[in-house]
Amino acid sequence: MPPDRPPRDVPRPPAPASRKQIAVAIAAVLVLVITGFAWRSVDSLRSNLATIGLGLGGGEDGALDILLVGTDSRTDAHGNPLTSSELEALRAGEEVASNTDTIILVRVPNDGSSATAISIPRDAYVNVPGIGKSKINAAYGATKEAERGRLVEAGKSDAAAEKEAAQAGREALVESVADLTGVTVDHYAEIGLLGFVLLTDAVGGVDVCLNAAVDEPLSGARFPAGEQTLDGSDALSFVRQRHDLPRGDLDRIVRQQVFMASLANKVLSAKTLTNPGKLNQLSSAVQRSVVLDSDWDIIDFATQLQGLAGGSVKFETIPVVDINGTTDYGESIVEVDPKAVRKYVASLAGEEPAEDASTTTSEQIPTTMPDIDVSSVAVDVANDSSVSGLASSVGNLLENEGFDLGTVGNHTGKSVSRSTVFAKTSDSDAARAVSVTLGGLPIETDSSLKTGEVRVVVTGDYTAPTSSSSSSNSASGTSTTATSPTPVEPGPPIDAGGTGPRCVN
CATH class of the missing domain: 3.40.630.190 (LCP protein)
Known part of the structure; x- marks a missing residue:
């Protein structure tokens, strides 16, 4: 894997x-x-x-x-x-x-x-x-170098490319x-x-x-x-x-x-x-x-x-x-x-951190396993936390339960506030099966996914279930709970x- x-x-x-x-x-x-x-x-x-x-x-x-x-x-x-x-x-x-x-x-x-x-x-x-x-010090440097290369290739002078690329790096860091x-x-x-x-x-x-x-x-x-x-x-x-x-x-x-x-x-x-x-x-x-x-x-x-x-x-x-x-x-x-950081920073001005807009979106958290052959469900898993190996741990659990495991890696899109299952429609049986297997994660829609495709994005709040779900091809149920180091x-x-x-x- x-x-x-x-x-x-x-x-x-x-x-x-x-x-x-x-x-x-x-x-x-x-x-x-x-x-x-x-x-x-x-x-x-x-x-x-x-x-x-x-x-x-x-x-x-x-x-x-x-x-x-x-x-x-x-x-x-x-x-x-x-x-x-x-x-x-x-x-x-x-x-x-x-x-x-x-x-x-x-x-x-x-x-x-x-x-x-x-x-x-x-x-x-x-x-x-x-x-x-990525490391936060990559925001400026990596963005700048990637943009400078693109601008030079597009015909910009070295001086103009350097100036515009530095601006892009600063904006990414901000x-x-x-x-x-x-x-x-x-x-x-x-x-x-x-x-x-x-x-x-x-x-x-x-x-x-x-x-x-x-x-x-x-x-x-x-x-x-x-x-x-x-x-x-x-x-x-x-x-x-x-x-x-x-x-x-x-x-x-x-x-x-x-x-x-x-x-x-x-x-x-x-x-x-x-x-x-x-x-x-x-x-x-x-x-x-x-x-x-x-x-x-x-x-x-x-x-x-x-x-x-x-x-x-x-x-x-x-x-x-x-x-x-x-x-x-x-x-x-x-x-x-990030949640602890935002709470701390807000406290310095006597405020509470603003609620993440993604936590107020409509969601469904299923509790019962649908009648579906999980081996037909293709699942990608992405890690949106700083907990090492979290996506691999979740992928292992899904694969042990019989799901068709796809790509496992770090999340590269917009960060999410909590672990979430994404599917083309919120009533997807495939998404419900994945959600229940992982202990009841919220389901949200992503129009870029095809019917039957499922993507799981896990954050630092994820804790694996202590036993397997009621899947018809339930495996042994042993899994590893991702734990965070002592603060x-x-x-x-x-x-x-x-x-x-x-x-x-």
């Missing part, structure tokens, strides 16, 4: 260019957002920021939601290649890639009383438009984040490697604290234990280290969060806000490295937050099911439960207040 794997024609995320390129913290953009009232004195900032049109916003979900993206770009915000000395300072190699390894959603409730920066692990296994289930979190993304900000180094150096370095000494050559992270002040190049190594950490990517995220908190605290200090030279240097760093959506007036927005205290700026991570998940084809992933408990929130950096792994 084939494993749950994406169809061969689905673009996969690009492989990392090198270990040294993994991840960049996005502190520059975050500081711009939460402390931006300081920029009011810099007249040239608004006119010199790089902008893109994305057509965001328009939703009412109790908060203003800003998507912050860190890329490993080797150009500045205006598309100019970095100099050799700047590339050397990045310690990131020369190979060019399109990875978005730092993804943060900032929630600002409508009353402006707080701001929560929510980290989304780069390996979170989610639904990506045009790809299906949609992926919105689908995972249940929010309407209102604004978008992007920063490359250079901006992180420039901003850190502009404030005179940032204070961090390590629980133990570090010597990890892949990221260039070599630091003693305890408190220390890092300049831009060393800071980049600090936030990029992923190997030799007890919790892998989650510990890397915590490093990014404590760094951002420390940086925000330093920018908020009087020594920075009252120093024209530092403000000009910060402004120059932002202009060279930050890309914003064109509908966002960052200066006007920042003035609304000028009363925000450092302690009201918090850094957290979305709920995670398993940090060591793997797909059936061997890819390492971070398993997440990973989040650490305490990190904020931009306090008198010193939190010590971390």
Whole structure:
């Protein structure tokens, strides 16, 4: 039986260019957002920021939601290649890639009383438009590369194809984040490697604290234990280290969060806000490295937050099911439960997650087995969850019961909110037989299916029946219940207040 794997024609995320390129913290953009009232004195900032049109916003979900993206770009915000000395300072190699390894959603409730920066692990296994289930950092890179290839083949120049493809990648990432979190993304900000180094150096370095000494050559992270002040190049190594950490990517995220908190605290200090030279240097760093959506007036927005205290700026991570998940084809992933993520994100604005429209559609859940020869029923099974091997488990159960098992793999269409049986008509005996065998799943219609064809899409809510249904060719009834790993408990929130950096792994 084939494993749950994406169809061969689905673009996969690009492989990392090198270990040294993994991840960049996005502190520059975050500081711009939460402390931006300081920029009011810099007249040239608004006119010199790089902008893109994305057509965001328009939703009412109790908060203003800003998507912050860190890329490993080797150009500045205006598309100019970095100099050799700047590339050397990045310690990131020369190979060019399109990875978005730092993804943060900032929630600002409508009353402006707080701001929560929510980290989304780069390996979170989610639904990506045009790809299906995949790591979320594939949304931008894989979409961009597929679109660029299509445009070049259609006769577009390399420059035009690059620009349009990048736009498609950004749109796919925005949609992926919105689908995972249940929010309407209102604004978008992007920063490359250079901006992180420039901003850190502009404030005179940032204070961090390590629980133990570090010597990890892949990221260039070599630091003693305890408190220390890092300049831009060393800071980049600090936030990029992923190997030799007890919790892998989650510990890397915590490093990014404590760094951002420390940086925000330093920018908020009087020594920075009252120093024209530092403000000009910060402004120059932002202009060279930050890309914003064109509908966002960052200066006007920042003035609304000028009363925000450092302690009201918090850094957290979305709920995670398993940090060591793997797909059936061997890819390492971070398993997440979208329902738990949406509930958590909504709670930050004092709201409840919006009900998924698909849960209100008409349905039939049969309870009795129809008089039908199940061997004549062709069934495809698709996995729409991050639970490894779920489609294979369900396929085995159906095959043991005598059904004609067809394609088994990962779901590549629109994500569903719960496990569902699809058929051409809701009164299909074939669909009823499959539903009863699987413990009573709802049946919905899909006009693209032929009469007699059945497709099962299973999500993380599926639990196999403890015994076989009343099928006339019932088998032994033994089956495996898909179980989710124990949820990973989040650490305490990190904020931009306090008198010193939190010590971390």
